[in-house]
Amino acid sequence: MNSTIVQSDISFSLDPANGVPIYRQIIQQIEYGILSGRMKSGDRLPTIRSLAVNLKINPNTIAKAYNELEIKGILATQVGSGTYISDKKPELEEDARLQKVREVLRRFIQEMKDLGVDTGELIALIKSFPQR
Amino acid sequence: MNSTIVQSDISFSLDPANGVPIYRQIIQQIEYGILSGRMKSGDRLPTIRSLAVNLKINPNTIAKAYNELEIKGILATQVGSGTYISDKKPELEEDARLQKVREVLRRFIQEMKDLGVDTGELIALIKSFPQR
Amino acid sequence: MNSTIVQSDISFSLDPANGVPIYRQIIQQIEYGILSGRMKSGDRLPTIRSLAVNLKINPNTIAKAYNELEIKGILATQVGSGTYISDKKPELEEDARLQKVREVLRRFIQEMKDLGVDTGELIALIKSFPQR
Amino acid sequence: MNSTIVQSDISFSLDPANGVPIYRQIIQQIEYGILSGRMKSGDRLPTIRSLAVNLKINPNTIAKAYNELEIKGILATQVGSGTYISDKKPELEEDARLQKVREVLRRFIQEMKDLGVDTGELIALIKSFPQR
DNA sequence: GTGGTCTAGACCACT
DNA sequence: GTGGTCTAGACCACA
Numbered sequence: 404m405n406s407t408i409v410q411s412d413i414s415f416s417l418d419p420a421n422g423v424p425i426y427r428q429i430i431q432q433i434e435y436g437i438l439s440g441r442m443k444s445g446d447r448l449p450t451i452r453s454l455a456v457n458l459k460i461n462p463n464t465i466a467k468a469y470n471e472l473e474i475k476g477i478l479a480t481q482v483g484s485g486t487y488i489s490d491k492k493p494e495l496e497e498d499a500r501l502q503k504v505r506e507v508l509r510r511f512i513q514e515m516k517d518l519g520v521d522t523g524e525l526i527a528l529i530k531s532f533p534q535r
Numbered sequence: 536m537n538s539t540i541v542q543s544d545i546s547f548s549l550d551p552a553n554g555v556p557i558y559r560q561i562i563q564q565i566e567y568g569i570l571s572g573r574m575k576s577g578d579r580l581p582t583i584r585s586l587a588v589n590l591k592i593n594p595n596t597i598a599k600a601y602n603e604l605e606i607k608g609i610l611a612t613q614v615g616s617g618t619y620i621s622d623k624k625p626e627l628e629e630d631a632r633l634q635k636v637r638e639v640l641r642r643f644i645q646e647m648k649d650l651g652v653d654t655g656e657l658i659a660l661i662k663s664f665p666q667r
Numbered sequence: 668m669n670s671t672i673v674q675s676d677i678s679f680s681l682d683p684a685n686g687v688p689i690y691r692q693i694i695q696q697i698e699y700g701i702l703s704g705r706m707k708s709g710d711r712l713p714t715i716r717s718l719a720v721n722l723k724i725n726p727n728t729i730a731k732a733y734n735e736l737e738i739k740g741i742l743a744t745q746v747g748s749g750t751y752i753s754d755k756k757p758e759l760e761e762d763a764r765l766q767k768v769r770e771v772l773r774r775f776i777q778e779m780k781d782l783g784v785d786t787g788e789l790i791a792l793i794k795s796f797p798q799r
Numbered sequence: 800m801n802s803t804i805v806q807s808d809i810s811f812s813l814d815p816a817n818g819v820p821i822y823r824q825i826i827q828q829i830e831y832g833i834l835s836g837r838m839k840s841g842d843r844l845p846t847i848r849s850l851a852v853n854l855k856i857n858p859n860t861i862a863k864a865y866n867e868l869e870i871k872g873i874l875a876t877q878v879g880s881g882t883y884i885s886d887k888k889p890e891l892e893e894d895a896r897l898q899k900v901r902e903v904l905r906r907f908i909q910e911m912k913d914l915g916v917d918t919g920e921l922i923a924l925i926k927s928f929p930q931r
Numbered sequence: 932g933t934g935g936t937c938t939a940g941a942c943c944a945c946t
Numbered sequence: 947g948t949g950g951t952c953t954a955g956a957c958c959a960c961a
Contacts, residue, residue, distance in 0.1 A: 424950080424951060424952090425951085425952080426951080426952085431649075432649070435646075435649035435650055438650055438651070439649065439650055439651030440651060441651075450932085450933065450934085451933080451934065452932090452933085452934090460952080460953090461952060461953050461954070462934095462954095463952075463953070463954085464951080464952060464953080466934075466935080467951090467952090469934085470934095470935090471738055474735055474738045474739065475738065479816050480933090480934060480935090481815055481816070481933080481934085481960085481961080482820075482933060482934045482935065482959070482960050482961080483932080483933045483934070483959080483960035483961035484815075484932095484933060484934085484960085484961055485933060485934080485961095486933090486934075500650060500651070503650060504647070504650055504652060504660070507643070507646050507647065507650070508647075508660055508661070508664065509664075511639065511643045512661070512664060514639050515636070515639065515640075517567045517571070518567070518570065518632060518635060518636055518639070519570060519571055519632070520636055522661055522662070522664065525661055526658050526661060526662065528636070528640055529640070529644070529654055529657055529658060529661070530654075530658065532640065532641075532644060532654065551743075551745050552743045552745075552753075556746075556944075556945060556946090557945080557946080558945075558946085559945095592946080593748075593945095593946045594946095595945090595946055596945080596946055599945085599946085688935080688936060688937090689936080689937080690936080690937085695913075696913070699910075699913035699914055702914055702915070703913065703914055703915035704915060714947085714948065714949085715948080715949065716947090716948085716949090724937080724938090725937060725938045725939070726938095726939095726949095727937075727938070727939085728936080728937060728938080730949075730950080731936090731937090733949085734949095734950090744948090744949060744950090745945085745946080745948080745949085746944065746945050746946075746948060746949045746950065747944080747945035747946030747947080747948045747949070748945085748946055748947095748948060748949085749946095749948060749949080750948090750949075764914065764915075767914060768911070768914050768916060768924070771907065771910050771911065771914070772911075772924055772925070772928065773928075775903065775907040776925070776928060778903050779900070779903065779904075781831045781835075782831070782834065782896060782899060782900050782903070783834055783835060783896070784900055786925055786926075786928065789925055790922050790925060790926065792900070792904055793904070793908070793918055793921055793922055793925070794918075794922065796904065796905075796908060796918065820959075820960060820961090821960080821961075822960075822961080823960095856961075857960095857961045858961095859960090859961055860960080860961050863960085863961085932960105932961085933959100933960075933961070934958105934959090934960085934961105935957105935958080935959080935960100936956100936957085936958075936959105937955105937956085937957085937958100938954100938955085938956080938957105939953100939954085939955090939956105940952105940953085940954090941951100941952085941953080941954105942950100942951085942952085942953105943949105943950080943951075943952100944948100944949090944950080944951100945947105945948075945949085945950100946947080946948070946949105
């Protein structure tokens with residue numbers, strides 16, 4: 404009864420008035436959860452229905468998020484069993500993370516440059532950013 | 536009718552498959568053009584029709600962008616003459632700019648945190664970012 | 668009013684009692700339409716609503732098909748404008764087609780082998796297959 | 800209890816992420832095992848429990864497969880003794896096999912047609928297919 | 932219990 | 947007009 408299935412310790416935090424669609428927030432948190440190492444291949448995700456209850460949203464919305472991640476090959480679903488993080492080569496995950504980090508960084512620096520902020524100011528800004 | 540009116544040297548580069556709505560890309564490029572000094576108060580903007588032809592997009596889309604900027608007080612239309620960059624107090628613009636900077640920064644730091652990158656690493660990353 | 672937008676000459680034929688989900692039949696017909704050359708980059712697909720009316724199915728079902736193809740990078744949607752076949756390098760499409768052909772062929776030969784039919788019989792079977 | 804009963808040398812290879820339901824993979828492997836002669840009438844199948852442990856799947860799944868095969872008359876369970884391959888008339892099996900062959904062939908030809916491959920090319924393709 | 936499919940309908944942003 | 951998001955709910959196959 405107490406099988407060895409690993410249940411990811413996911414705590415989704417949604418911001419409904421964010422502009423970002425709910426299903427996309429879920430996608431992002433799963434992706435980042437994997438890329439940061441908090442979730443790993445083979446982990447089982449919360450069931451669609453349980454998440455729907457916890458987050459107080461419609462199951463279809465979660466299904467949409469899970470489904471998109473499955474198309475991308477990040478999740479694998481087994482009807483009747485649950486949804487799992489796909490077992491792509493874990494070595495590649497670190498690559499994906501670095502790639503993502505670099506992409507986010509590049510876009511950020513470009514945006515700041517467009518706003519007239521150079522890297523010197525940038526560092527000062529980050530250093531003075533209120534830690535939470 | 537065709538006097539020595541200054542025509543801003545605007546070169547819009549739109550990416551329809553960008554996720555960012557086209558009308559917002561136009562708004563952003565005008566705003567950034569002003570903030571960076573490429574465009575200044577009194578400059579005349581291209582007509583909606585000419586832009587629509589050049590960019591091969593729907594005139595309504597440009598009208599929406601111009602309209603939103605006029606509401607913000609950034610543009611001013613003079614019927615029969617064209618659309619001009621208003622002579623709004625630059626302090627207001629500076630406020631908007633700082634607000635934008637803070638928002639971009641906050642989102643960036645959150646994203647990096649989700650990716651498992653703390654502010655210390657962040658500074659190192661930015662310092663080592665290849666200047667272009 | 669009579670713009671030069673190319674509208675793909677798509678004639679979807681659905682078989683509701685097929686076992687294969689409707690949305691997947693749509694996906695397959697679009698994919699095969701592209702791979703066979705009947706549809707090409709930049710073509711505009713029927714609107715979700717018009718297809719829904721023609722096929723007498725719910726718009727959401729078509730949206731699901733279009734959406735999956737967009738995630739895969741095969742389609743590109745522009746809200747307010749329509750859904751288009753993405754302009755990935757067309758040279759790659761021929762590759763994709765050959766790859767697909769080889770995959771289907773390989774699976775077929777394996778299935779037949781499992782059923783105890785060798786390639787000699789296979790050719791005879793195909794030759795005697797009633798042409799439509 | 801453990802006499803010289805012949806135990807079929809079944810080696811199931813399941814692929815959970817196959818699209819094909821697990822219970823159907825089991826059915827198929829038993830059916831193909833019989834059609835190919837590896838398993839024959841009277842052979843005893845593994846117990847549901849032992850298979851469930853070996854394959855690390857839910858016993859219900861195996862029960863469903865066995866049950867469906869029993870309904871088809873391919874298996875016969877003897878309470879307290881086990882599950883056996885029935886001594887059904889082989890002609891019936893041959894019928895089923897031909898039916899399956901025809902169905903697979905028909906679907907294959909349709910798929911290839913959708914990919915723009917006609918029967919002429921098809922035969923050439925099969926002839927040139929690398930024998931393994 | 933699990934996820935998958937489909938319908939129906941509301942509301943929204945964008946062109 | 948276009949597609950996107952989300953809800954609600956029904957029914958299904960699978961483990």
